[in-house]
Amino acid sequence: MKKNNPYEAAQKFLEKYFPNCNGALLAGSVVRGEATETSDLDIVIFDETFPSSYRETFLEFEWPIEVFVHNGSSYKSFFEIDRERARPSLPRMVSEGIILRNDGIIEAIKKEAEELLKEGPEKWTEKTIQIKRYFLTDTLDDFIGSSNRAEGIFIANTLAELTSEFVLRNNRRWIGTSKWIVRSLKAFDEDFANQFVEAFDTYYTTGDKSRVICLVEAAMEPHGGRLLGGFSLGK
Template sequence: MNPTILERAVASARAFVSEFHPEAAAAALAGSIPAGRGTDTSDLDVVIYYADRTANYAETLRYDGWLVESFVYGPEGIEEWFAKEAGLRRPVALDMWATGLPLMGEDAANQLRDAARAILDAGPTPLDPHQGDDLRYGLTAAIDDLRGNTDPGEALAVMADVFVRSGELLLLANNSWLGTGKWLVRRLGSVDRPEATDLVGWARSAERSGDELCRVASSVLESTGGALQEGHVRGRRDAHAKGGS
């Protein structure tokens, strides 16, 4: 990344916070730019914390030539989001505070960074057996849909479904956090498993064939307990129903 992109981003982000949130206790620049993935088309992800007021919202503005996504929290709001994301195993605010570059209120920003990192370092809540079975069942069904599909438009949608299901099952089975969109690929890139390498390789391939994705997805299933269809029960079944215990 051209270092001037980071320099310009930090200067603009600091000016944005000074103009729109001068009374905030802390602010940090997060997202692709501090991570070294920024480009001239990147937006600015700015997290903002007020210690003395209720706040829990996101706002998109145009400022100094940048599209600025600001995420604003008060004490209750940030606790709510940290707990919610940990429960969903899908960190967003946690990631932003854990990796963000402080813009103001460095002591408060560092405290929030440490709190977020502690949650992230502990890892996501492990899957219980039923959750794992549900994920395997869903991926098995999606692979079958892809193998039997002859419509190019439908196949594209099913391939996306198979990729996401494969990635999420593999991540959770390996005690890794989930990610959405490009963050799914980035999280898979940090998993030291051949199935993860193959999934990322498929995503980056120019061809992205359905047959190859079925092969990779099937290997994910094998590494996490195997395909699952017959006999799987989703939800709660009346114990007196046929087949109940």
């Protein structure tokens, strides 16, 4: 079924459910030009009459629609949480979003989001790097030693997440999960992202672990390499 134009559908949705909101943004894949057959509409709502933030999903105007509702201040705590976890979901939506409604508040909120994204996440401490090296080393050894194909697949999944996090955070870049792992790596270094994908794809298709092992070891090398002996936590 042919869907309504996303911008028009979003406007109709606002008229039906949030006609008096102070501001609204259309964000997500439809704004980035990356929409697929299963994409939804992400709409960020700002409404001073709501006491707190919430999230809700609708099926309206031939679209699945996900709304992220905030008042004039509740979004700030979400910005801070996203900064701390280094996954800027809400700041990214606000920054990239197309304005649907605006009574004068959107510009300042967009500026906050853009400044946060530009600043990047906090730098890891040496203690954090040690902890991450230890768990990355431990997972790599599990991967190398595994002879069970089913287990190896899921160890590789964990290894991919840990490695992407290690590389990105040590370069003060935002991280992601699922499809955002690749997107975050490409935003950092497209050549490295391609090497990363090719290494894991080679393992998944052929069972050859060598490229993954080299990739993970190279990622740890500038920070001291593998770490097992001598590591302690909570002592």
